[in-house]
Amino acid sequence: MSDEVEPGFVRVRFDLGYDGTGFSGWARQPSGLRTVQGEIEDALKTVTRSGVMFPLTVAGRTDAGVHARGQVATADLPEAVWAEHREKLLKRLAGRLPRDVRIWSAAEAPSGFNARFAAVWRRYAYRVTDRPGGVDPLLRGHVLWHDWPLDVDAMNAAAAGLVGEHDFAAYCKKREGATTIRTLQELSLVRGDDGIVTATVRADAFCHNMVRSLIGALLFVGDGHRPVEWPAKVLAAGVRDSSVHVAKAHGLTLEEVGYPADELLAARSKEARNVRTLPGAGCC
Structure with a gap:
């Protein structure tokens, strides 16, 4: 359009x-x-x-x-x-x-x-619970059950190493001709009183499977199967890692899309169409 x-x-x-x-x-x-x-x-x-x-x-x-x-x-x-x-x-x-x-x-x-x-950010939420008894039946279509206890502090520590502008090729399903460079603006997790852990994921844009792959990596950290440093090391490798599992779709919800002021819409649309490279990276 x-x-x-x-x-x-x-x-x-x-x-x-x-x-x-x-x-x-x-x-x-x-x-x-x-x-x-x-x-x-x-x-x-x-x-x-x-x-x-x-x-x-x-x-x-x-x-x-x-x-x-x-x-x-x-x-x-x-x-x-x-x-x-x-x-x-x-x-x-x-x-x-x-x-x-x-x-x-x-x-x-x-x-x-x-x-x-024209969008400057998209905000998703991923919801998961580690309650031994499973998910509230009324929420089963929107919350993932993870059958290992989750350390949310460890997950947040791992998430901090992923925030910023990076090539997220390791966490994306590659599409021909599409860049995997994105700016991850926020990645944080909070456990509610109901035991549901909600991950907030906000970026200027997302490549295919990116959010669910990031969550999959953080779940491995949260349940102790991987160290806190592991997700950042996967990111730095720059290639799709088969050990990163894509979390199931039903836990993910697109919550909000942000746009600039009306007078900036045209400029933002033009900027978003440019193919991005990381600072210092060669072209083509």
């Missing part, structure tokens, strides 16, 4: 959430598997009675089984369609969409807004 809207169209921002349990990820798939994008695009086509599909651009393409509370997406709608439906669009979508995906707001986006490239 271009940063500029074509004449005669309005860019609409949707803020939404979904339970990822029944979805094969965000992105529509040619195989016909159920996806969040597919459900919303189909619902938009139906409630606007337009007869055409309005493609969505999303802030973060979540994997199968991953949830979202603060996802952001946009679609460019014809001005006449937006004018006709804007007042009742939310209610009509609520009546058409399945109950495991909800749209909280639909509003005209500011000039230069691109849900993906």
Whole structure:
């Protein structure tokens, strides 16, 4: 999606959430598997009675089984369609969409807004419990059960060595032509009174499987199978490590996406499209 809207169209921002349990990820798939994008695009086509599909651009393409509370997406709608439906669009979508995906707001986006490239950070939460009895049955679809006691202090010490701008190739599933350089802005864990350990993971962007791989490494530290220094050593090696397990998807939720002030949106989108290298690294 271009940063500029074509004449005669309005860019609409949707803020939404979904339970990822029944979805094969965000992105529509040619195989016909159920996806969040597919459900919303189909619902938009139906409630606007337009007869055409309005493609969505999303802030973060979540994997199968991953949830979202603060996802952001946009679609460019014809001005006449937006004018006709804007007042009742939310209610009509609520009546058409399945109950495991909800749209909280639909509003005209500011000039230069691109849900993906204008974002300055994405914040995820990963929830896990080590309670001997397992997970509360009402939370089983959103909390991982780890059957070893976890030392949260050790996990936080290990996490500190991962924060900053790095090449996260060791924690990503490589995609052709895509950089694995990211700025990890926050990685911290807190145990609640209910025994659930919540990891907050915030970065300018994430590569494929990055969050769940980081959590997988920290779980090995927390249960004593690896020393505190191990995750940072894996990072420094710069290659995918088979000993790093990808934590299960259902513990992960996209909580929030951050954007700059309206006047900075276009500049941010342009910056995000640049292929990054680490300081001192050669090009190409």
